[in-house]
Amino acid sequence: MSFTKVSVSALAILAASTVVASARDQLQIAGSSTVLPYATIVAEAFGEQGEFKTPVVEGGGSGAGRAALCKGVGEDTIDIANSSSGIKKSDVETCTANGVTDIMEIRIGYDGIVFASDIAGADFALTPALVFGAIGAKVAKDGALADNAAKTWAEVDATLPAQDILALIPGSKHGTREVFDIKLLEEGCKATGTYDLYLAAAEGADDKEKGANALKACHAVRADGVAVEIDGDYTETLSRLDANKQAVGVFGLSFYENNTDKLKVATVNGVVPATATIADGSYPVSRPLFMYVKKQHIGVIPGLKEYLTFFMSDDMVGPEGKLVEYGLVSDPELAKTQAAIEAEELMAPLQ
Amino acid sequence: MTDITEHALLMPDARTKARNAAERRFRAYGLSAIVIALAALVWLLISIFSAGLPAFQQTFITFPVTLEAATLDKSGKLDIEEMKKVTTIGYGKLIAQAFEAEIAAKGITHEVKPKQLAEMISEQAGAQLRDMVLADPALVGQTITFQALANGRIDGYFKGRVTMETAARDKNTSPEKLALADQLRDAGVVAVKFNTGFLTMSDASDKRPEAAGLGVAIIGSLYMVVIVLFLALPIGVAASVYLEEFAPKNYWTDLIEVNIANLAAVPSIVYGILGLAIFINFAGLPQSAPIVGGLVLTLMTLPRIIIPTRAALKAVPPSIRDAALGVGASKLQTVTHHVLPLAMPGILTGTIIGLAQALGETAPLLLIGMVAFVKDFPGLPPEGLFSPSSALPVQIYNWTQRGDPGFVERASGAIIVLLVFLILMNTAAIILRRKYERRW
Numbered sequence: 001m002s003f004t005k006v007s008v009s010a011l012a013i014l015a016a017s018t019v020v021a022s023a024r025d026q027l028q029i030a031g032s033s034t035v036l037p038y039a040t041i042v043a044e045a046f047g048e049q050g051e052f053k054t055p056v057v058e059g060g061g062s063g064a065g066r067a068a069l070c071k072g073v074g075e076d077t078i079d080i081a082n083s084s085s086g087i088k089k090s091d092v093e094t095c096t097a098n099g100v101t102d103i104m105e106i107r108i109g110y111d112g113i114v115f116a117s118d119i120a121g122a123d124f125a126l127t128p129a130l131v132f133g134a135i136g137a138k139v140a141k142d143g144a145l146a147d148n149a150a151k152t153w154a155e156v157d158a159t160l161p162a163q164d165i166l167a168l169i170p171g172s173k174h175g176t177r178e179v180f181d182i183k184l185l186e187e188g189c190k191a192t193g194t195y196d197l198y199l200a201a202a203e204g205a206d207d208k209e210k211g212a213n214a215l216k217a218c219h220a221v222r223a224d225g226v227a228v229e230i231d232g233d234y235t236e237t238l239s240r241l242d243a244n245k246q247a248v249g250v251f252g253l254s255f256y257e258n259n260t261d262k263l264k265v266a267t268v269n270g271v272v273p274a275t276a277t278i279a280d281g282s283y284p285v286s287r288p289l290f291m292y293v294k295k296q297h298i299g300v301i302p303g304l305k306e307y308l309t310f311f312m313s314d315d316m317v318g319p320e321g322k323l324v325e326y327g328l329v330s331d332p333e334l335a336k337t338q339a340a341i342e343a344e345e346l347m348a349p350l351q
Numbered sequence: 352m353t354d355i356t357e358h359a360l361l362m363p364d365a366r367t368k369a370r371n372a373a374e375r376r377f378r379a380y381g382l383s384a385i386v387i388a389l390a391a392l393v394w395l396l397i398s399i400f401s402a403g404l405p406a407f408q409q410t411f412i413t414f415p416v417t418l419e420a421a422t423l424d425k426s427g428k429l430d431i432e433e434m435k436k437v438t439t440i441g442y443g444k445l446i447a448q449a450f451e452a453e454i455a456a457k458g459i460t461h462e463v464k465p466k467q468l469a470e471m472i473s474e475q476a477g478a479q480l481r482d483m484v485l486a487d488p489a490l491v492g493q494t495i496t497f498q499a500l501a502n503g504r505i506d507g508y509f510k511g512r513v514t515m516e517t518a519a520r521d522k523n524t525s526p527e528k529l530a531l532a533d534q535l536r537d538a539g540v541v542a543v544k545f546n547t548g549f550l551t552m553s554d555a556s557d558k559r560p561e562a563a564g565l566g567v568a569i570i571g572s573l574y575m576v577v578i579v580l581f582l583a584l585p586i587g588v589a590a591s592v593y594l595e596e597f598a599p600k601n602y603w604t605d606l607i608e609v610n611i612a613n614l615a616a617v618p619s620i621v622y623g624i625l626g627l628a629i630f631i632n633f634a635g636l637p638q639s640a641p642i643v644g645g646l647v648l649t650l651m652t653l654p655r656i657i658i659p660t661r662a663a664l665k666a667v668p669p670s671i672r673d674a675a676l677g678v679g680a681s682k683l684q685t686v687t688h689h690v691l692p693l694a695m696p697g698i699l700t701g702t703i704i705g706l707a708q709a710l711g712e713t714a715p716l717l718l719i720g721m722v723a724f725v726k727d728f729p730g731l732p733p734e735g736l737f738s739p740s741s742a743l744p745v746q747i748y749n750w751t752q753r754g755d756p757g758f759v760e761r762a763s764g765a766i767i768v769l770l771v772f773l774i775l776m777n778t779a780a781i782i783l784r785r786k787y788e789r790r791w
Contacts, residue, residue, distance in 0.1 A: 024637065026727070026738070026739060028638060028639075028739075030720075030723075033752070036724070037556065037557040037753070037754060039724075040556040040557060040724040041556040041557060041558050043556070043724060043726065044555065044556040044558075044559075044726055045439070047726050047727065048439045048477075048478040048481070049438050049439065050435055050481075050485070051435070053727050054725075054726035054727045056638075056639055056720075056723045056724065056725055056739040057723060057724040058638075058639070058720055058722065058723040058724070059722065059723075059752070060722075076631070076635050076637065076638070078638075119520070232752075233752045234754065235751060235752055235753070235754070254754065255754045257522060258523065258557070258754045258755050258756075259754070259756065260520050260521050260522055260523075261513075261517035261518070261520045261521045262517075315440075322558070325558075326557065326558060
């Protein structure tokens with residue numbers, strides 16, 4: 001075959017593609033790997049009803065999903081971004097610049113973040129202060145900042161087991177890390193008095209900036225191999241935990257609930273993580289999960305609104321819905337979200 | 352006078368002994384290197400096969416289901432559009448009732464709550480039965496023997512993944528359910544059989560690992576390999592023939608040669624970035640489609656085909672060309688009638704090995720949206736090339752990230768399938784080479 005023939009056929013394929021590609025009848029969804037299992041469960045059930053095709057759901061992370069959503073309007077861009085953290089101002093700006101002006105924000109429900117150790121290991125009763133005391137880079141010691149030198153949990157607090165500290169925490173690319181930083185490290189930093197010491201030493205033009213810098217300093221974890229950042233998925237954390245039975249890992253509630261035969265969960269502030277305790281707010285480490293929807297695609301891509309209605313129906317995310325069985329914490333304000341989808345309400349402008 | 356035997360050739364002197372010892376040591380090093388490599392391979396295979404072989408077996412629950420017209424066809428007209436309104440949940444209820452009735456009919460006593468009985472059957476069953484009825488509406492009103500997949504935990508129990516102890520700690524199942532499963536097996540309702548669904552069914556969500564199959568991934572991989580074959584082979588051979596037979600040897604061809612060698616060594620993820628920029632962002636091809644995957648893999652495979660093809664062309668002795676030209680053949684005739692046919696075994700071998708590499712490639716596909724949950728089968732080509740699809744290596748990657756332990760087995764099973772395909776392709780390459788190889 002000659003060059004001409006090859007290039008002609010290649011061109012023909014490209015030409016055909018524009019014809020075929022202009023008729024997308026399948027939803028494209030991307031984003032958070034925490035939301036991914038929920039989204040696939042819904043997508044599967046949605047496609048099974050036969051009315052629409054099964055949506056294609058991609059992982060890739062919350063930030064990547066929102067970036068893909070903001071790439072523009074049209075059939076070659078995704079319809080929904082799953083996100084385990086709220087949309088950022090910079091995302092909205094990119095969106096607006098690319099013509100994605102109408103975004104709907106849908107809160108799916110809540111996800112709990114739990115500490116778990118090997119099923120045969122010791123029990124852990126943690127608090128933010130204890131977590132910070134174990135893995136914070138610097139701790140308050142005799143009224144001054146000192147490098148954290150605790151080797152065993154018992155050295156942090158006598159109530160904890162006398163085993164070596166090894167915490168497998170989510171890496172910084174995970175949306176989970178943000179919640180971990182805010183709900184555990186910052187709280188623990190304040191509770192142990194380390195925050196005040198950081199604040200006293202903080203640099204900044206005014207008190208506000210100093211406070212922000214001190215909080216940022218609180219996010220620092222030990223670099224001596226005691227706090228291991230896991231950039232992979234929870235399955236990686238689980239296999240690390242399998243290899244080293246001394247370790248304590250951070251998981252999503254749904255992941256833990258599907259591996260209860262291998263993992264033992266730790267209490268935080270004395271509360272056992274469960275959908276009920278997260279819903280009533282007594283378990284402190286949880287976060288909302290979102291879908292960001294390109295409203296401009298409703299009516300263009302078949303099934304978009306139907307998918308949203310199906311996703312947020314009581315059968316799926318209600319207190320006894322399928323996703324709650326899998327580990328999602330149902331949103332007490334579900335009815336409000338359902339009404340908002342019906343009315344196709346746009347998200348409120350960010351502060 | 353010294354003894355003559357001390358100087359005989361038969362008696363090695365100190366230097367010879369040292370040299371012999373060095374050789375023995377060298378052989379021992381070589382042997383241990385091979386032993387280490389083999390041990391690593393055996394270890395890998397054992398771990399993959401022990402984890403993956405169970406994926407080819409699946410637990411099925413077989414029982415009669417009466418397809419009541421009252422629930423499935425309310426209008427009574429066997430109108431497909433009307434019947435489509437009955438959701439999988441409706442079918443699920445029908446299956447649950449039939450399952451309960453079957454347990455009662457077999458006279459089995461158990462401690463599972465009636466509400467939890469249905470949890471022993473895969474959630475896939477509703478969809479399976481619905482598809483069956485919609486494909487053949489005449490079934491409505493009849494009682495059929497229905498073979499449903501068992502829930503992943505029940506399946507795990509028969510495969511040894513789930514035990515009574517772990518079940519007691521597991522909120523997704525209970526020892527009572529496992530005890531009932533044992534009884535049902537003795538009654539012949541539950542059986543472990545060969546799992547064709549693993550090769551034919553599409554991916555499934557985290558809630559039903561038992562229903563996850565490689566169907567979409569195999570089709571996607573097949574489409575991509577065919578695209579690579581149809582694009583990379585002609586382009587690669589044309590480029591090699593031109594460079595080897597027609598192009599003048601100058602600065603430019605040297606530059607091209609260096610670049611081709613370089614491209615062959617470029618990490619494959621780079622081709623993914625290139626593909627994202629050119630095929631998706633610029634040309635507007637759809638995400639997750641085999642056509643994009645195929646084009647990206649074509650780019651990646653091209654240098655890997657060109658290099659062995661050029662080597663094969665070089666290996667054809669110049670005397671063949673001289674003889675052809677001598678009897679009056681044109682340059683083109685020389686190439687197409689003599690050089691190419693003689694180089695063909697080498698070209699085919701290179702192509703097959705290039706295709707095998709393309710089949711196992713994951714990294715470039717990550718960037719073009721192939722690592723997605725794709726449930727629907729792509730259509731036939733050419734439209735099917737543009738609809739979302741998965742591929743074997745990314746399906747493996749995908750399954751290793753799932754939370755349900757059932758997917759560990761699936762991922763290893765998928766590795767076995769991929770290995771089988773690779774072995775087949777590489778064997779074909781070796782057979783072709785052996786059969787048609789010519790020595791000059």
